[in-house]
Amino acid sequence: MNHSGVWILAEQKGGKIRTVSFELLNRGRGLADKLGVKLSAVLMADKIAETEINELVFHGADQVYIVDNPVFANFLAEPYQKTLSWLVEKHRPEIIIAAATTSGRTVMPMVATNKIFAGLTADCTELAIDPENRDLLQTRPAIGGNILATIKTPEARPQMSTVRPKSMNPSPRDASRKGEIIRENPTETCFSSRIKFEKFVPDDSQDMPxxxxxxxxxxxxxxxxxxxxxxxxxxxxxxxxxxxxxxxxxxxxxxxxxxxxxxxxxxxxxxxxxxxxxxxxxxxxxxxxxxxxxxxxxxxxxxxxxxxxxxxxxxxxxxxxxxxxxxxxxxxxx
Ligand SMILES: Cc1cc2nc3c(=O)[nH]c(=O)nc-3n(C[C@H](O)[C@H](O)[C@H](O)COP(=O)(O)OP(=O)(O)OC[C@H]3O[C@@H](n4cnc5c(N)ncnc54)[C@H](O)[C@@H]3O)c2cc1C
Missing domain, CATH: 3.40.50.1220 (TPP-binding domain)
Structure with missing residues (x-):
């Protein structure tokens, strides 16, 4: 099948990398090291500063694929899905993990089912590599939370999972780490969206979450x-x-x-x-x-x-x- 590499789907808000991205890098680093492959972060953003992109390298990414376009100023499912699918088809990673946040939970199933026909295990609490065949072991609560089930996707590639935010600590920052920043230019159709962003209404119902x-x-x-x-x-x-x-x-x-x-x-x-x-x-x-x-x-x-x-x-x-x-x-x- 010729797929290689571990990817994490990084998240940013207002041009600032969200901490959950560093939690994903912590998980991804362990998997990539076990497999002996590169760990890459995918970042979609609008005019994000180079210093922010570097944070992904400092927290463990060997490569960052960055797609910079005004459409990514706010979260819109379609451009995210089309761009990620385009990148996956081009580079063929063997594993993609994203956070089980609103955006991760929306984009990952769209990519898995609409485009590349991969499996997806949602809301994992643990990820590991099967030493026998390099399959991703995806553990998540099942049957009403009464058991922990470990799921494998032996046939399809890439293997795709979402993991709960805060279920792992962020990876430590090391400013001496070096990595490759790769700017990608997907086809213009990737940026079209039938949904338009109107406005953001914050939830003020709790003092502090x-x-x-x-x-x-x-x-x-x-x-x-x-x-x-x-x-x-x-x-x-x-x-x-x-x-x-x-x-x-x-x-x-x-x-x-x-x-x-x-x-x-x-x-x-x-x-x-x-x-x-x-x-x-x-x-x-x-x-x-x-x-x-x-x-x-x-x-x-x-x-x-x-x-x-x-x-x-x-x-x-x-x-x-x-x-x-x-x-x-x-x-x-x-
Ligand atoms: C699908 C599913 C999802 C679930 N999701 C959640 C979830 O999100 N969060 C969650 O919490 N649970 C969840 N549960 C329920 C979970 O299984 C437990 O029933 C629940 O966590 C128990 O709550 P508790 O510890 O308050 O009560 P109990 O289990 O009744 O424990 C009370 C404790 O208080 C101690 N105690 C009593 N009196 C005193 C005292 N005077 N001083 C000091 N200690 C005292 C007792 O020794 C006991 O250990 C879920 C269950 C299922 C099946």
Whole structure:
């Protein structure tokens, strides 16, 4: 089939590379090294600065294919799909990974089905290479999230996957890395779109999305009732963070859905994640296990959450959290 190389679909907004691109480069680097091939980033943008493009190299790309055109000033599915398909047909990579963001989730299936007839595994949590035949092993939750299934695409090329943002850390930056910047000029038809961009309306319904918080304090069913979330909110406020919750806490009506962390909620990766009365079910861990420091407070010393915790308090949260609040308040007064 003569396909070679690992590609990531980089994302930019307003001419700035989005962090999710560096997370993809981290994943892609591991796969490319295993296969002994180059790692390339594809970037579609409008008059993006050279310094921004270089960031992709500094974070692990050996090559960057850049297509610069005014049509990429805002996300429009058709030009993205046609341009990516054009590049794929020209260079024939063996693997393409994109983020499971609105744009990645829109473009990748269009490319896979409309143009190149490849398979696509959406929302993967893990990617690896089968040492026997170099196939991409694409792992994702299946059957309602109760099992993790590993999917292979042995026949079609390229193998295509989307991965959840924040399910991996961004690759470290190394300003001494060298790479090749390749400017591509696809046919003019690639830039046409039947959809026109009108305007961008921001969602102002939340103060700060918890995905952007450095600290998250999350409550689970161990809180016993909704009013006890006041304690979690207080702790989050003192630490300048956001409030998270398990699905069971949301299902009880104790807190709204935008706070839910996990497989069917948000994926977060803060510097500190404090889980209070959360058991650590696999579906919850899927949304927070890449956090830098995990603190778990649970009265059951065998709770699953302690398996991923960096610091654990095996005790009653109703005894521990009030003491913690008092200590932080005293410290702040000093
Ligand atoms: C398809 C699917 C998708 C799902 N998606 C999600 C998701 O996105 N997010 C999610 O969270 N779950 C999700 N779930 C549900 C998940 O399986 C668990 O049911 C859920 O995470 C459990 O929530 P919990 O930890 O709050 O409750 P429990 O499992 O009931 O745990 C409560 C914990 O609190 C502890 N506790 C009790 N009292 C105290 C106390 N006084 N002090 C300290 N600790 C105490 C207990 O020891 C226990 O470990 C999903 C399930 C499925 C099937």
């Amino acid at each position: 918890i995905e952007d918080s450095d600290v998250i304090v999350a409550g689970g069913r161990g809180l016993k009732k909704g009013e006890n979330f006041a304690m979690i909110r207080h702790l989050a406020e003192l630490l300048g963070g956001g409030v998270g919750a398990s699905r069971d806490a949301v299902d009880q009506g104790w807190i709204e859905y935008p706070h839910q962390i996990g497989l069917s909620g948000k994926t977060v990766s803060p510097r500190i994640y404090i889980a209070c009365g959360v058991s650590g079910a696999i579906q919850h861990l899927a949304g927070m296990q890449t956090s830098e420091n995990i603190v778990a407070i649970n009265k059951d010393p065998d709770a699953q959450i302690f398996r991923v915790a960096d610091f654990g308090v095996a005790g009653d949260l109703f005894e521990f959290v009030p003491v913690l609040l008092k200590k932080i308040e005293q410290r702040k007064k000093r």
